[in-house]
Amino acid sequence: MAARAKRPEDVGSKEYDDSGELIRSHHKQAFEYISVALRIDEDDKAHKEQAVQWYKKGISELEKGIAIEIMGQGEKCERAKRLQAKMTTNLIMAKDRLELLAKVPSAS
Amino acid sequence: STTTLTTPQNEVESLMHEMADESGLDLNMELPQGQTGSVGTSVASAEQDELSQRLAKLRDQV
Incomplete structure (x- = not known):
């Protein structure tokens, strides 16, 4: 018989170990994308519409990181949860910024 | 002897940091x-x- 899917308890313990790491990897990607967006956005002379794509990429990474369920308890999980909370804050702020940029007729 | 086992961990850690500071080592680089x-x-x-x-x-x- 073919190997069956992992039993829930196996998957559960694996997720418990990796969720923090997974969240960090999405954070890292999001941080890089949004940093690029901010560098463009902070430059008055830059074409702001170029920042839009980077914000969108960053937002999608933040969403992936926030969607990860943290199982269990303890200091490690608390840290991961705090990181997710900060990512949520930035998700909202980046979306607001994106909305504002979308409204502005591209000033060139 | 049990002395090594009962040495408080924070004492060991602060001693390690002290030694690291003196020798300019970055302990974080060696963390497990x-x-x-x-x-x-x-x-x-x-x-x-x-x-x-x-x-x-x-x-x-x-």
């Missing part, structure tokens, strides 16, 4: 896997804070 995870999360949190600050500054600008 479990520890690097929490250091990584702290760094990540700080990076998220940085993004928040920069996004907040831009908030009312067009």
Whole structure:
């Protein structure tokens, strides 16, 4: 018989170990994308519409990181949860910024 | 002897940091896997804070 899917308890313990790491990897990607967006956005002379794509990429990474369920308890999980909370804050702020940029007729 | 077993861990750690400071070593570079995870999360949190600050500054600008 073919190997069956992992039993829930196996998957559960694996997720418990990796969720923090997974969240960090999405954070890292999001941080890089949004940093690029901010560098463009902070430059008055830059074409702001170029920042839009980077914000969108960053937002999608933040969403992936926030969607990860943290199982269990303890200091490690608390840290991961705090990181997710900060990512949520930035998700909202980046979306607001994106909305504002979308409204502005591209000033060139 | 049981003396080594009963030495408080924080004493050992502060001694290690003292030695590291004196020799200019970065202890974090040698941390085992479990520890690097929490250091990584702290760094990540700080990076998220940085993004928040920069996004907040831009908030009312067009």
